[in-house]
Amino acid sequence: MAHTQDPVIIVGGGIAGLACARRLNGRGVTVQVLEAAGRVGGRIKTDRKDGYLLDRGFQVLQTAYPEARRVLNYQRLDLRHFAPGAMVHIRGRFYSVADPLRRPGALLDTLVAPIGSITDRLRLLRLACRVTRGPLDALFRQPESTAMQFLLAEGFSDTMIKRFFVPFFGGVCLDPKIRASSRVLQYVMRMFALGEAALPAGGMQQIPLQLAADLPMACLRTGTRVGQVRSDGVSLDDGTVMPARAVVVATEAPETENLLGLPHSGRSVAEACLYFSCDQAAWHPSFLMLNGEGRGPINNIAFPSRVSSEYAPAGKSLACVVVLGNPHGGDAALVDRVRAQLVDWFGPQAGNWVHLETYRITHALPDQSPPTPNPTCLVPRVRPGLFFCGEHGSLPGIQWALVSGRLAADAVLDHLGDLLI
Ligand SMILES: Cc1cc2nc3c(=O)[nH]c(=O)nc-3n(C[C@H](O)[C@H](O)[C@H](O)COP(=O)(O)OP(=O)(O)OC[C@H]3O[C@@H](n4cnc5c(N)ncnc54)[C@H](O)[C@@H]3O)c2cc1C
Numbered sequence: 001m002a003h004t005q006d007p008v009i010i011v012g013g014g015i016a017g018l019a020c021a022r023r024l025n026g027r028g029v030t031v032q033v034l035e036a037a038g039r040v041g042g043r044i045k046t047d048r049k050d051g052y053l054l055d056r057g058f059q060v061l062q063t064a065y066p067e068a069r070r071v072l073n074y075q076r077l078d079l080r081h082f083a084p085g086a087m088v089h090i091r092g093r094f095y096s097v098a099d100p101l102r103r104p105g106a107l108l109d110t111l112v113a114p115i116g117s118i119t120d121r122l123r124l125l126r127l128a129c130r131v132t133r134g135p136l137d138a139l140f141r142q143p144e145s146t147a148m149q150f151l152l153a154e155g156f157s158d159t160m161i162k163r164f165f166v167p168f169f170g171g172v173c174l175d176p177k178i179r180a181s182s183r184v185l186q187y188v189m190r191m192f193a194l195g196e197a198a199l200p201a202g203g204m205q206q207i208p209l210q211l212a213a214d215l216p217m218a219c220l221r222t223g224t225r226v227g228q229v230r231s232d233g234v235s236l237d238d239g240t241v242m243p244a245r246a247v248v249v250a251t252e253a254p255e256t257e258n259l260l261g262l263p264h265s266g267r268s269v270a271e272a273c274l275y276f277s278c279d280q281a282a283w284h285p286s287f288l289m290l291n292g293e294g295r296g297p298i299n300n301i302a303f304p305s306r307v308s309s310e311y312a313p314a315g316k317s318l319a320c321v322v323v324l325g326n327p328h329g330g331d332a333a334l335v336d337r338v339r340a341q342l343v344d345w346f347g348p349q350a351g352n353w354v355h356l357e358t359y360r361i362t363h364a365l366p367d368q369s370p371p372t373p374n375p376t377c378l379v380p381r382v383r384p385g386l387f388f389c390g391e392h393g394s395l396p397g398i399q400w401a402l403v404s405g406r407l408a409a410d411a412v413l414d415h416l417g418d419l420l421i
Pocket of ligand 1 (some may be wrong): 011012013014015016017034035036037040041042043044056057058059060061062224225226227250251252255271361363364365389390391396397398399401
């Protein structure tokens with residue numbers, strides 16, 4: 001039986017759980033975040049190694065995320081931006097594909113890039129304008145198909161789809177067949193069109209650290225795995241029972257479904273992320289670089305140290321390579337295959353790039369193929385006293401994790417208010 005002095009327990013200290021805790025704490029509710037790992041942040045983590053900052057998986061903050069704009073202090077995050085657009089590697093060279101309104105200097109290169117016809121480019125411009133109009137939630141009320149079906153129906157050529165949309169949107173959803181929802185595609189395009197892809201100067205982990213900094217230290221307990229949840233408390237893996245006024249499950253979707261005893265709603269998609277250090281800082285562009293040919297293991301590559309110099313020691317560059325899925329074979333074989341492609345793209349000197357780390361992330365994101373839920377109107381209540389936030393019942397991504405944390409906190413506040421009546 002829970003008492004009024006018991007805390008609201010939040011299971012999971014990723015950004016959804018932290019956003020929920022912060023909102024409840026701000027309303028004077030005592031919270032206790034129980035996090036299984038040794039640090040908060042969940043899937044947004046940055047390791048320090050030999051003076052490099054290694055984000056666990058390539059991630060960016062889109063500055064246009066409406067909830068992130070509300071909740072995060074961008075100035076204190078000291079955001080650094082990627083160049084708008086991308087470079088696509090086709091037939092032995094990189095072509096820049098940039099928004100001509102935001103980067104007029106790249107217009108000529110964009111026009112000559114063999115990514116499709118002039119009609120394709122006009123279609124892209126028209127689609128980019130269309131997805132920025134109207135309220136965001138309207139995008140999630142549209143009829144839904146896979147991104148591939150949507151792009152074909154919009155009239156895009158095979159070349160444009162294969163050389164641009166597959167590496168670009170496949171890299172965002174970690175889905176090389178771009179079977180993810182057409183709604184997600186339009187939402188992603190809207191975020192790219194309205195803002196910039198950014199990294200906090202000190203690494204992506206600055207995002208959860210900023211959220212956690214607003215909470216009293218005693219609210220956060222790491223190294224604590226929850227085994228069972230009820231409306232009035234939780235049991236830890238070591239058998240300890242902790243009573244709670246309410247419980248919010250803020251874990252990744254498969255674990256939320258385990259803890260709540262729900263059927264698994266979808267499969268996970270994976271990525272491998274490999275980091276290399278190299279010397280030629282000067283020419284590495286701050287563009288995201290895409291594989292426009294679909295050959296070889298690499299889907300995309302970025303040089304985070306060109307965006308924020310804190311990612312690498314002075315005089316060095318950091319390369320971050322993304323391979324979609326969970327590539328077969330051991331890590332050494334994967335490094336060899338990636339290195340061979342780096343040499344093909346960047347010349348023989350890439351053979352000397354020093355491999356720093358390989359991260360294999362098996363549940364990076366849930367699969368986002370249709371049907372997908374509308375993340376703007378999540379109902380985060382299982383039953384009185386038991387709530388959830390995070391990607392279960394919603395969509396993955398920083399924007400939706402923060403939204404779900406807020407909605408769960410508001411549902412808890414309603415519940416606590418009801419108890420007082
Ligand atoms: C490789 C990769 C690339 C991505 N790229 C982007 C991007 O570019 N832009 C973007 O917006 N989003 C991106 N995302 C998605 C984004 O990082 C996630 O959607 C977001 O961080 C999820 O936050 P969360 O709090 O919902 O879940 P999580 O971060 O998964 O947090 C859940 C927490 O619960 C803890 N936990 C699990 N089980 C238990 C238990 N039993 N007891 C206690 N604690 C438990 C976990 O340890 C974890 O800390 C990417 C994710 C990955 C992995």
